[in-house]
Amino acid sequence: xxxxxxxxxxxxxxxxxxxxxxxxxxxxxxxxxxxxxxxxxxxxxxxxxxxxxxxxxxxxxxxxxxxxxxxxxxxxxxxxxxxxxxxxxxxxxxxxxxxxxxxxxxxxxxxxxxxxxxxxxxxxxxxxxxxxxxxxxxxxxxxxxxxxxxxxxxxxxxxxxxxxxxxxxxxxxxxxxxxxxxxxxxxxxxxxxxxxxxxxxxxxxxxxxxxxxxxxxxxxxxxxxxxxxxxxxxxxxxxxxxxxxxxxxxxxxxxxxxxxxxxxxxxxxxxxxxxxxxxxxxxxxxxxxxxxxxxxxxxxxxxxxxxxxxxxxxxxxxxxxxxxxxxxxxxxxxxxxxxxxxxxxxxxxxxxxxxxxxxxxxxxxxxxxxxxxxxxxxxxxxxxxxxxxxxxxxxxxxxxxxxxxxxxxxxxxxxxxxxxxxxxxxxxxx
Numbered sequence: 001x002x003x004x005x006x007x008x009x010x011x012x013x014x015x016x017x018x019x020x021x022x023x024x025x026x027x028x029x030x031x032x033x034x035x036x037x038x039x040x041x042x043x044x045x046x047x048x049x050x051x052x053x054x055x056x057x058x059x060x061x062x063x064x065x066x067x068x069x070x071x072x073x074x075x076x077x078x079x080x081x082x083x084x085x086x087x088x089x090x091x092x093x094x095x096x097x098x099x100x101x102x103x104x105x106x107x108x109x110x111x112x113x114x115x116x117x118x119x120x121x122x123x124x125x126x127x128x129x130x131x132x133x134x135x136x137x138x139x140x141x142x143x144x145x146x147x148x149x150x151x152x153x154x155x156x157x158x159x160x161x162x163x164x165x166x167x168x169x170x171x172x173x174x175x176x177x178x179x180x181x182x183x184x185x186x187x188x189x190x191x192x193x194x195x196x197x198x199x200x201x202x203x204x205x206x207x208x209x210x211x212x213x214x215x216x217x218x219x220x221x222x223x224x225x226x227x228x229x230x231x232x233x234x235x236x237x238x239x240x241x242x243x244x245x246x247x248x249x250x251x252x253x254x255x256x257x258x259x260x261x262x263x264x265x266x267x268x269x270x271x272x273x274x275x276x277x278x279x280x281x282x283x284x285x286x287x288x289x290x291x292x293x294x295x296x297x298x299x300x301x302x303x304x305x306x307x308x309x310x311x312x313x314x315x316x317x318x319x320x321x322x323x324x325x326x327x328x329x330x331x332x333x334x335x336x337x338x339x340x341x342x343x344x345x346x347x348x349x350x351x352x353x354x355x356x357x358x359x360x361x362x363x364x365x366x367x368x369x370x371x372x373x374x375x376x377x378x379x380x381x382x383x384x385x386x387x388x389x390x391x392x393x394x395x396x397x398x399x400x401x402x403x404x405x406x407x408x409x410x411x412x413x414x415x416x417x418x419x420x421x422x423x424x425x426x427x428x429x430x
Contacts, residue, residue, distance in 0.1 A: 003189055004124040008133045010187050011077075011120050012140020017181025018081050018113075019141060021088045021174035022106075024148030026050055026244050027265045028162070030388075031252035032091070035161045040096040043249075044388040050245055051384035052103040053110065058377030060111025061370040062214055068116045074188045076116040080109035081182035089175040092168050111373065118369030120188070122358045131288070131355040135280020138351055142276060142343070145269025148174060153262035160256045217367035217374075225360050226371060231409025232292065232353050233372055235402040237379025239299075239346045242399060243268055246387050247342060250306075250314040253322045254330050267336040271343020278344070279351045288352040289414040295348025296407040302341040303396045303403075309334055312391045349406065356413070 030046030037043075068076045083105040090098045117137075125133040151173060159166065220226055251264040279291045286294075309331065311317075311324035353372070361368035387395060 004126070004129075005133075005136075007120060007124045007188055008136050009140065010184065010189070011117065012137045014077065014081075014181045014184035014187075015117070015137070015141045016144045016147065017177050017184060018084050019144040020148040020181070021178035022084050023144050023244065024152060024265065025088055025091060025171070025174055027149070027248045028152070028252075028261050029091075030245060030249045031258070031261060032162050032167060033094070034252075035163075036094065036167070039094065041094060041099070045096065045099065046249075047245065047384045047388040049099050049103045050241075051381045052100055053107040054240075054377040054381035054384065056104045056107025057110040057114075058107075058374045058381065060108045061115060061374040061377065062217060064111040064115035065217055065367045065370050066214055067112050068119055073116040073120050074185060076112050077120075077185035077188075078182060080112035080116070081178065081185065083109040084113075085175055085178040085182060088171055088178050091171040092175075107377075110377075111370070114373045115370050118354070118357070118365055118372075121354070122362065122365035122369075125358065128284075130358045131283040131351070132280055134351055134354045134358065135276040135283075137276075138280070138347060138354075139273050139276030142269050142272030142347070145265055145272060145343075148177065149262040149265035149269065153259050153266065156259045156262065159258045162258055214367075216364055217370045220361065220368050220371050225413065226368070228409045228413035229353065229356065229372070230375060232349055232406035233375045234379050235399075235406035236346070236349050236353065237376040238383050238399055238402050239349065240376065240380040241383030241387055242395070243342050243346050245384070246315050246395065247339065250310055250392070251335060253314050253317050254310060255332055255335075260332060260335075263332075263336060264339050267339030268343045271340040271345075272347045273343070274340070275344050275347020275351060279348045283352070283355065287414065288356060289411045291348050291352045292407050292410045295345045295352075296403055298341050298348070299345035299403045300400055302338055302345060303400050305334065305338055305341075307393060307396050309338075310392055312393055315387060315392050315395065316389060345403075349403075352410065356410075 026046075029049060030043050033041050033046045034043035064076075071079070083102065087102040087106045090102050121133055121137055122130070152170065155170065156162070156166065162170075247268065248261050248264050251260050252258070279295075282294075283291055308327040309329075311322035311326050311330070313324045314322045317323060357368050357372055358365055383395075383398075
């Protein structure tokens with residue numbers, strides 16, 4: 001295994017452990033708080049916590065390129081994983097102030113961790129290996145949805161609520177997962193394409209000043225290439241809200257068995273992992289635009305199935321179970337199929353958008369990934385604010401419209417030849 005591939009796998013392994021904790025925690029956060037229901041905390045607290053995380057993550061992305069260039073990717077990844085660990089451990093005995101404070105700190109660390117991630121992938125993906133390496137990383141990353149949820153499934157059994165004792169054990173185990181991932185980032189090696197420079201730790205270029213990456217990010221916001229990428233980026237933000245919290249909350253409000261929460265997360269994870277392998281390899285055959293088109297079809301079919309099979313109040317009810325009657329009877333097996341579809345559809349957009357960013361902004365990828373995460377995070381935060389109040393059909397309508405608009409924007413961008421698409425160093429310094 002060459003050094004570039006090794007770095008991609010180490011990066012993915014670290015993300016797998018860190019996000020085994022965070023994704024599982026965010027999946028069940030609304031339901032855990034619904035069962036907890038004290039210290040000023042209720043089911044909507046989970047959505048507000050996630051909104052704070054993504055607002056802070058979006059804002060942090062303006063400063064994260066400067067931090068990554070100053071510290072290098074290895075130490076940026078390590079330090080930014082610390083608040084993830086603190087957030088998970090605080091859920092053992094949650095208070096409103098601790099949940100919201102650590103949500104903000106986690107969001108700030110999230111801006112750095114994702115910018116450093118994009119930099120490592122871009123600098124360890126020479127030639128036409130970006131789509132393949134992005135797929136490898138995405139598969140590792142989404143394995144986190146299996147690791148945490150498999151533990152959750154066997155531990156919860158047939159429980160209809162999550163007790164205090166169960167919550168303590170769940171978040172202790174998840175916190176240990178997060179700490180393992182944090183130290184894994186220190187294993188990043190020098191890049192095979194850079195003689196003497198460490199892809200994980202030594203900055204790949206000397207910025208003119210600490211604020212230069214911020215200036216670059218602001219310039220990239222106005223490039224016409226980024227203008228087209230805003231479409232799919234907005235959709236990934238809305239989709240992030242649905243797969244990371246709303247879908248699992250719906251399962252918890254429709255089916256009383258709490259182990260079904262874990263099954264929903266596992267099936268979504270299977271879809272996301274499959275997306276990394278399938279879309280990463282199909283890109284060379286049908287192109288990135290073909291992957292986005294296939295993902296759009298899958299997503300729209302999913303939204304229709306969700307519309308007819310879930311109660312309209314499934315995402316917003318404060319009762320023990322949803323009270324509205326769905327068009328067809330809710331079925332856990334159909335729900336799990338929808339989880340796989342959700343992962344495939346979301347993964348296709350993310351793999352293609354990541355690969356496009358790495359190609360178009362190859363000379364200076366960190367500011368471009370910062371812009372992507374900034375827009376995605378603010379859109380996701382907005383969705384977390386309304387998802388606890390807006391009935392399901394309206395949320396599905398927003399998803400469908402943004403998905404179609406994102407698909408059209410991406411296909412339009414991909415029609416331009418490569419020599420026009422790529423932003424050179426001279427262009428982003430103008």
